[in-house]
Amino acid sequence: MNAPGTARQSPDFRLMIGDEPFDPIDVPVPDEGLAPAKKATIVQFTALLTEPDVARVKAAYGLVLDRFIPNLAFLERLDDGTVGRLRADFLVRSCTALDPALKLAPWIPATGTPLRLITTMFDDADAGTVRSALDAAGARDVQLIDDRPAGSHLFAEFALDDRAALPRIAAIDDVVWAEPEPDAVDFNVEAAQTIQSGGVGVHGGTIWDQGLHGEGQVIGIIEKDGTIDLNHCFFADEPNVPGPGHRKVLSLTRKNDTKVNEHAMFVAGIAAGDDRANPGTHPHRGGAFAAKLVVRTRDNHLLKMLGDAKAAGATIHNNSWGLADITSYDKTARDADEFSFRNEDHVVVGAGAGFHEADNTPPGIAKNVLCVAAAKAFPFEMSDGDGLPGPTSPDKRRKPEIMAVGGGISSALVNPASPSAPYCLTGGPQVFAADATSWAAPNAAAAAALVRQYFTEGWYPTGRKRPDRRLLPTGALIRAVLLNSTVDMTGRPGYPSLTEGWGLIRLDRTLFFDGAHRRVDVHDVRHSAGLEIGQRRTHEIVVSSITEQLKITLVWTDVPPAETLHTLPARNLLRLEAEDPGGIAYVGNDIDIPTGLSRPVGSGPPGPPDLRNNVHMVIVDHPPVGKWKITVEGSVVFGQQGYALVTSGALK
Helix, strand or coil: CCCCCCCCCCCCCCECECCCCECHHHCCCCCCCCCCCCEEEEEEECCCCCHHHHHHHHHHHCCCCCCEECCCEEEEEECHHHHHHHHCCCCEEEEEECCHHHHECCCCCCCCCCEEEEEEECCCCCHHHHHHHHHHHCEEEEEEEECHHHCCCEEEEEEECCHHHHHHHHCCCCEEEEEECCCEEECCCCHHHHHHCCCCCCCCCCCHHHCCCCCCCEEEEEECCEECCCCECCCCCCCCCCCCCCCCEEEEECCCCCEECHHHHHHHHHHHCCCCCCCCCCCCCCCCCCCEEEEEECCCCHHHHHHHHHHCCCCEEEECEEECCCCCCCHHHHHHHHHHHHCCCCEEEEECCCCCCCCCCCCCCCCCCEEEEEECCCCCCCCEEECCCCCCCCCCCCCCCEEEECCCCCEECCCCCCCCCCECCEECCCCCCCCCHHHHHHHHHHHHHHHHHHHHCCCCCCCCCCHHHCCCCCHHHHHHHHHHCCECCCCCCCCCECCCECCECCHHHCCCCCCCCCEEEEEEECHHHCECCCCEEEEEEEECCCCCCEEEEEECCCCCCCCCCECCCCCCEEEEEEECCCCCEEEEEEEECCCCEEEECCCCCCCCCCCCCCEEEEEECCCCCEEEEEEEEEEECCCCECEEEEEEECEC
């Protein structure tokens, strides 16, 4: 029942596609109905579907319900008979033919030819029919990429010499979406110690000191257009052939014309470089120097590249590059999100855009990717060194969301003499900028590898290595630990902020080791055991002292990519609430920006609920001692949604 003097808010039935949201009820229905052939049709329902509703409409009408469009709608392929029956169903608000113009990405360049395009097809499309239709519409150099066996879609890459042919491409029944083929750009600008414990030098104290160096971990490196030199001491072995027996490089994939370059060398060295002759002692070794690497140069199909890296053993994936002039949620972002959702144990890291770019771009802006900006080197690490502020455009999500050191770094350099024997040249960047998000991202990837090792070796929950306690963490848990470990960057006002996100990584604030003041409590829930719509789960913790800040972080890897047609990628929505021993409640992401602390419910006007981000936090200084209740609720969930919940502080 509504409270006195209040009214129930009407649902928003506008479709969030195209330049302006519109109500499908206002779209005229042709008298003749749809053609007998199956056409792209938007089916909008009167409310969220329950599981029995989903089962019924799938069985009755052959709906797939896999291409969600906010609000309350799905894109389907239907004939006119099915459309007529659907319009009579009490759950259906409207059935609207998709305007072909809405299939064209708004960021297709307005001028210039030839256009290089990528189109996404309906999953029941026939490859031969697609090729013939594209040829007839004026496409040339058509290349089909069928990622359906990997759980993705059928794509077509091609050139278009006549811009007037764009409507003909959009009118092809099999086409769902057309967007420009992207070009990539590199994001360039004693770091490992700074993000491990905040100290540097011999007495700095690091996670390394506990015995975590990346052993047993594999980091995938995808580079824009370069590769690494296996002759460098950071990557060399004997025999020096990449593969399972190589001490550092499990796989090295590159195009025929790909050359060794400094960007690739520097990034790989930051992540896991280690001197073969003197392991674990080189002053410029990587943040996870005992980890192994899978290295490749990029193409336009990130889903396949990530899948190949997985097949070679990688679970952490670094991308120190972005797409030129593409700032929307495109195919690359969808690939990253789809891979992350379907491979729960993996973490994808993306560099935020550098100061010289126009805006943050894919893959960093994907909802399940950890987007990293660069902090300066110690002792100025509380100031940002490189990275454009968010939020994402146009959906206003928080990206970048975390900071790692991206300045004052020395790593592997290319030897101009190109010797055949191993060499060991290191130093600061010679070609690229000294401060760069490109350097921050592999530092974050290395930190992710250390977090993964912490759980796989059984350090949780005792703070001592216990093989019988081994846990295979989800990517959501690794991201949640990294985000929970962050500290507010004092050189940037407000917390969280559009520039720093949730702040600078400081691993020892969350990774608990025996004898430390701060402890950690984690709940890692996989999709198969995840929340359904309206379901709530309560987890309890006990705070033992008011001296340590209490930080609660909820992260979930959202459902595979939202439909290409609209610009609101968020799909499943979870709600975080924490209640202290006295009954005072806090809601995730309702934070007083000047102080960086959560607002107690009822202490003033609440902030709007966060319906966009899949990272939610509650942060409380001087938390009351006693039992706290932490509740996670499935506010809007399609199927089941897993999550990771990480709490750190003075816990019993």
